[in-house]
Amino acid sequence: xxxxxxxxxxxxxxxxxxxxxxxxxxxxxxxxxxxxxxxxxxxxxxxxxxxxxxxxxxxxxxxxxxxxxxxxxxxxxxxxxxxxxxxxxxxxxxxxxxxxxxxxxxxxxxxxxxxxxxxxxxxxxxxxxxxxxxxxxxxxxxxxxxxxxxxxxxxxxxxxxxxxxxxxxxxxxxxxxxxxxxxxxxxxxxxxxxxxxxxxxxxxxxxxxxxxxxxxxxxxxxxxxxxxxxxxxxxxxxxxxxxxxxxxxxxxxxxxxxxxxxxxxxxxxxxxxxxxxxxxxxxxxxxxxxxxxxxxxxxxxxxxxxxxxxxxxxxxxxxxxxxxxxxxxxxxxxxxxxxxxxxxxxxxxxxxxxxxxxxxxxxxxxxxxxxxxxxxxxxx
Amino acid sequence: xxxxxxxxxxxxxxxxxxxxxxxxxxxxxxxxxxxxxxxxxxxxxxxxxxxxxxxxxxxxxxxxxxxxxxxxxxxxxxxxxxxxxxxxxxxxxxxxxxxxxxxxxxxxxxxxxxxxxxxxxxxxxxxxxxxxxxxxxxxxxxxxxxxxxxxxxxxxxxxxxxxxxxxxxxxxxxxxxxxxxxxxxxxxxxxxxxxxxxxxxxxxxxxxxxxxxxxxxxxxxxxxxxxxxxxxxxxxxxxxxxxxxxxxxxxxxxxxxxxxxxxxxxxxxxxxxxxxxxxxxxxxxxxxxxxxxxxxxxxxxxxxxxxxxxxxxxxxxxxxxxxxxxxxxxxxxxxxxxxxxxxxxxxxxxxxxxxxxxxxxxxxxxxxxxxxxxxxxxxxxxxxxxxxxxxxxxxxxxxxxxxxxxxxxxxxxxxxxxxxxxxxxxxxxxxxxxxxxxxxxxxxxxxxxxxxxxxxxxxxxxxxxxxxxxxxxxxxxxxxxxxxxxxxxxxxxxxxxxxxxxxxxxxxxxxxxxxxxxxxxxxxxxxxxx
Numbered sequence: 001x002x003x004x005x006x007x008x009x010x011x012x013x014x015x016x017x018x019x020x021x022x023x024x025x026x027x028x029x030x031x032x033x034x035x036x037x038x039x040x041x042x043x044x045x046x047x048x049x050x051x052x053x054x055x056x057x058x059x060x061x062x063x064x065x066x067x068x069x070x071x072x073x074x075x076x077x078x079x080x081x082x083x084x085x086x087x088x089x090x091x092x093x094x095x096x097x098x099x100x101x102x103x104x105x106x107x108x109x110x111x112x113x114x115x116x117x118x119x120x121x122x123x124x125x126x127x128x129x130x131x132x133x134x135x136x137x138x139x140x141x142x143x144x145x146x147x148x149x150x151x152x153x154x155x156x157x158x159x160x161x162x163x164x165x166x167x168x169x170x171x172x173x174x175x176x177x178x179x180x181x182x183x184x185x186x187x188x189x190x191x192x193x194x195x196x197x198x199x200x201x202x203x204x205x206x207x208x209x210x211x212x213x214x215x216x217x218x219x220x221x222x223x224x225x226x227x228x229x230x231x232x233x234x235x236x237x238x239x240x241x242x243x244x245x246x247x248x249x250x251x252x253x254x255x256x257x258x259x260x261x262x263x264x265x266x267x268x269x270x271x272x273x274x275x276x277x278x279x280x281x282x283x284x285x286x287x288x289x290x291x292x293x294x295x296x297x298x299x300x301x302x303x304x305x306x307x308x309x310x311x312x313x314x315x316x317x318x319x320x321x322x323x324x325x326x327x328x329x330x331x332x333x334x335x336x337x338x339x340x341x342x343x344x345x346x347x348x349x350x351x352x353x354x355x356x357x358x359x360x361x362x363x364x365x366x367x368x369x370x371x372x373x374x375x376x377x378x379x380x
Numbered sequence: 381x382x383x384x385x386x387x388x389x390x391x392x393x394x395x396x397x398x399x400x401x402x403x404x405x406x407x408x409x410x411x412x413x414x415x416x417x418x419x420x421x422x423x424x425x426x427x428x429x430x431x432x433x434x435x436x437x438x439x440x441x442x443x444x445x446x447x448x449x450x451x452x453x454x455x456x457x458x459x460x461x462x463x464x465x466x467x468x469x470x471x472x473x474x475x476x477x478x479x480x481x482x483x484x485x486x487x488x489x490x491x492x493x494x495x496x497x498x499x500x501x502x503x504x505x506x507x508x509x510x511x512x513x514x515x516x517x518x519x520x521x522x523x524x525x526x527x528x529x530x531x532x533x534x535x536x537x538x539x540x541x542x543x544x545x546x547x548x549x550x551x552x553x554x555x556x557x558x559x560x561x562x563x564x565x566x567x568x569x570x571x572x573x574x575x576x577x578x579x580x581x582x583x584x585x586x587x588x589x590x591x592x593x594x595x596x597x598x599x600x601x602x603x604x605x606x607x608x609x610x611x612x613x614x615x616x617x618x619x620x621x622x623x624x625x626x627x628x629x630x631x632x633x634x635x636x637x638x639x640x641x642x643x644x645x646x647x648x649x650x651x652x653x654x655x656x657x658x659x660x661x662x663x664x665x666x667x668x669x670x671x672x673x674x675x676x677x678x679x680x681x682x683x684x685x686x687x688x689x690x691x692x693x694x695x696x697x698x699x700x701x702x703x704x705x706x707x708x709x710x711x712x713x714x715x716x717x718x719x720x721x722x723x724x725x726x727x728x729x730x731x732x733x734x735x736x737x738x739x740x741x742x743x744x745x746x747x748x749x750x751x752x753x754x755x756x757x758x759x760x761x762x763x764x765x766x767x768x769x770x771x772x773x774x775x776x777x778x779x780x781x782x783x784x785x786x787x788x789x790x791x792x793x794x795x796x797x798x799x800x801x802x803x804x805x806x807x808x809x810x811x812x813x814x815x816x817x818x819x820x821x822x823x824x825x826x827x828x829x830x831x832x833x834x835x836x837x838x839x840x841x842x843x844x845x846x847x848x849x850x851x852x853x854x855x856x857x858x859x860x861x862x863x864x865x866x867x868x869x870x871x872x873x874x875x876x877x878x879x880x881x882x883x884x885x886x887x888x889x890x891x892x893x894x895x896x897x898x899x900x901x902x903x904x905x906x907x908x909x910x
Contacts, residue, residue, distance in 0.1 A: 025797045025799070025800065026797065028799060029797050029798060029799035029800075032799050033694070033698050033798075033799070035690070036690045036691070036693055036694035036698060037694055037698070037699075039686065039687050039690040039691055039694070040687075040690065040691040040694045040695065040699075040707060042687065043687055043688075043691055043711060043714075043766075043769055043773075044707065044710060044711075046766060047710075047714045047717070047766065050717065050721075050722065050725050050766075053725065053729055054721065054725065142415070143415050143418060143419050143422075144419070146411065146412050146415035146416070147412070147415045147416035147418075147419040147420075149412050150409075150412035150413050150415065150416040151416055153412075154409050154412055154413065155413075155416070164420055166899075167423065168419075168423065169895070169899070170891075170892050170895045170896065171423050171426070172895075173820065173823050173824075173827075173891050173892075173894065173895040174827070174887075174888055174891050174892070175826070175827025175828070175829065175860060175887050175888075175891055176827070176829065177827070177829040177860045177863050177864055177884070177887070178430070178827070178884045178887050178888050178891075179426070180829075180863070180864075180867075181430075181863060181867060181880065181881060181884045182426050182429055182430060182884075184867060185429060185433050185881065186425070186426075186429055189872050231422055231423070231426065234419060234422070234423065235423065238419060262404075262405055263405055264404065264405050264408050288716050291718075292716070292717075292718030292719070292720075293718070293719075294718070294719065294720045294829070294830045295829040295830060295860070295863075295864055298864055298867075298868065299867050299868050329718055329720045329830075332720050332721065332724050333720055333723075333724075333830065333833075333834070336723075336724045336727050336728065336834065337727065337833075337834055346728070349724060349728065350728075353721050353724050353725075356718065356720075356721060357717065357718070357721050360716060360717075360718050361713070361716055361717070363716075364713060364715075364716030365713065365716075368709050368712055368713060369709075372709065
């Protein structure tokens with residue numbers, strides 16, 4: 001490097017007064033490169049416009065100028081009807097709960113204009129999304145990582161393995177809505193149910209045990225959504241984990257085996273620790289994908305509106321899994337396409353989109369940063 | 381464990397602990413293998429399940445179409461088409477009058493004056509409309525008969541099924557109470573068929589009437605409108621000559637002609653109508669949805685390919701390291717924006733922006749502008765392009781990055797400029813990778829649901845490709861959109877439900893094909909690194 005620098009110093013190209021006339025090839029080059037540059041920055045501009053619009057308008061809902069600066073009601077309440085009214089010369093906008101308290105306090109009945117879904121907050125949606133993501137990722141990671149270990153470490157290479165690998169890779173590109181209809185047809189309408197008491201539509205009993213079994217379906221429920229989402233990301237998790245396992249040089253395994261370690265010890269001590277960062281990054285991408293998808297949960301898990309939080313009003317503990325939940329992406333869809341639009345719903349829309357984008361983008365950003373760091377750390 | 385290892389330090393044959401005859405290594409292998417098996421089975425199950433649910437569709441659809449034919453609805457439909465094209469003529473005539481009215485308004489005529497002006501050929505329009513009335517009345521009547529027959533037949537077969545179910549359960553007494561009518565559809569068809577001479581007579585009357593009326597075409601006195609009047613005359617005469625076609629089709633129609641699986645299949649693959657919950661007949665033709673998906677995806681790709689590939693070339697070949705470190709993660713980050721957020725942005729901001737922008741002065745020379753719809757194929761296409769760009773960019777950048785450095789160095793050493801090196805050496809060498817990146821981007825776009833559901837306008841109609849530029853600014857519906865929109869409301873196991881599964885299957889196969897092609901291209905045209 002220093003050599004080139006010194007050569008440059010000896011032959012300054014600028015400031016001598018005789019610029020070469022740019023050749024035609026040089027000018028076209030410049031023009032083309034500017035075209036590419038503009039195109040690239042155009043992409044950045046477009047996406048920035050989206051980010052900033054949602055950030056700007058959404059922050060007006062989520063944040064406020066007075067203490068505590070964050071709109072606590074928006075983050076901790078359920079969506080409610082908004083009442084807009086005038087009382088004693090003042091304009092009020094109150095969500096349903098507050099409005100009732102207001103009426104009771106003053107002992108009056110007030111005529112109001114109501115706007116569905118425009119008041120309250122999105123707490124149940126956040127809870128639902130978190131539950132769906134946790135459930136789906138637990139299933140997908142357990143199945144996916146263990147399968148990847150088997151495929152890359154234990155299985156014998158051959159035609160069957162290649163076919164499996166190819167089909168997993170292909171399934172990773174299948175549209176999410178296809179997984180959605182699969183989830184509806186399989187889990188929601190025909191999910192297998194075990195029960196200690198006979199239920200409607202059971203197929204047989206594990207005689208003499210009091211266990212009944214049948215493909216009665218799980219209905220629109222948390223568990224159906226978790227499984228649907230899990231199988232949607234499963235191909236991604238498997239192929240990404242396998243890739244990071246296979247990226248570990250064979251020498252590490254061989255050295256360990258040569259020292260007398262068993263196969264599992266070799267994998268545990270010399271493969272997994274180095275593959276872990278890669279697996280972790282891929283799983284975080286999986287989380288972002290699971291959290292961001294709407295189509296698979298539309299018919300498997302999401303309710304447009306539910307009064308109770310998932311842990312409220314349960315008769316038995318299994319009910320927790322067999323209940324529909326609200327979810328952020330579906331809520332955005334409902335408030336932006338299914339209800340009449342007005343200035344009050346707009347606040348709800350942007351607020352929800354902001355929180356949702358914040359969560360998903362945060363996860364994605366973490367995975368990108370992690371990957372950049374890992375790339376620097378491990379180079380074989 | 382620690383103790384054991386101490387005592388057996390030199391014991392090379394220490395016994396391994398076995399549980400159920402497996403040692404630890406085997407057990408672990410079993411665990412991993414079991415999980416892999418579960419994953420593979422589940423993924424295979426998805427494929428199997430889609431096919432299973434979809435496969436039932438054609439049988440049911442064939443049965444439906446057969447009933448449609450046997451009940452004479454198909455026959456009535458032919459007559460209906462004729463009256464529909466007559467109404468089309470009427471609409472054309474009225475549009476001329478509407479245009480005339482607006483011209484007069486622009487000239488500043490008062491309402492009364494304009495009315496007087498318009499009334500000069502009012503009689504002509506009314507007379508023309510009146511020609512169609514008896515025809516329409518007749519068709520409506522026949523339609524009632526056919527629908528009645530069909531409904532009776534369906535009801536009867538429902539009862540029969542109910543009775544058989546009861547018999548199967550051994551509830552004979554209840555079964556005996558269920559009355560089942562024997563509906564003979566051919567009686568109704570005969571009834572409809574008997575009217576054919578009446579219909580032909582009506583047809584003749586209309587034909588004579590049209591010829592008589594159009595001979596004496598009123599003139600408006602504005603050149604543009606008079607041209608349209610002439611055009612109307614041509615159209616009307618064309619209609620008269622087409623009447624024979626309808627008549628022969630009616631004469632050739634045979635209620636007993638069998639409906640094969642092939643025609644059910646053709647009606648799905650090439651069917652131009654997707655009509656559900658109709659009182660007359662449901663149609664499940666995938667063509668409007670397929671063309672809609674394709675149109676939106678093409679718009680997206682036209683935007684995304686130059687931008688995505690251009691950005692990849694720029695980042696890899698031109699940009700400074702600082703730019704690279706910023707832009708690459710940024711574009712990857714775009715792919716993390718959830719599709720529903722992009723869709724929401726489209727519905728809240730972008731759609732309105734496109735409509736307003738189409739009214740700008742620079743576009744005034746174009747016929748298609750300004751547009752009236754907010755949510756169109758173009759709106760959705762632009763937003764989808766933004767979703768496809770990260771995919772195309774990342775993969776294309778990888779492909780360009782994989783070109784051996786010596787290629788570039790050799791080219792530069794020969795005196796080629798950087799642009800020449802990029803365009804003639806780097807891009808051609810990595811072309812297979814770039815093409816597969818484009819294919820995968822296309823796959824992503826065609827499978828995207830929320831953006832098209834929210835922003836494409838959801839009108840089930842094949843885009844009119846003769847419109848030129850305006851084609852891209854029409855609302856369309858897509859395969860993914862229809863699944864998301866209608867699946868929530870269908871009855872489990874009904875033909876509509878199965879039709880949606882078939883659409884899902886088409887999507888599934890399409891995405892498999894795209895992925896397969898992408899992989900094949902990469903493998904086949906890979907540069908050898910000799």
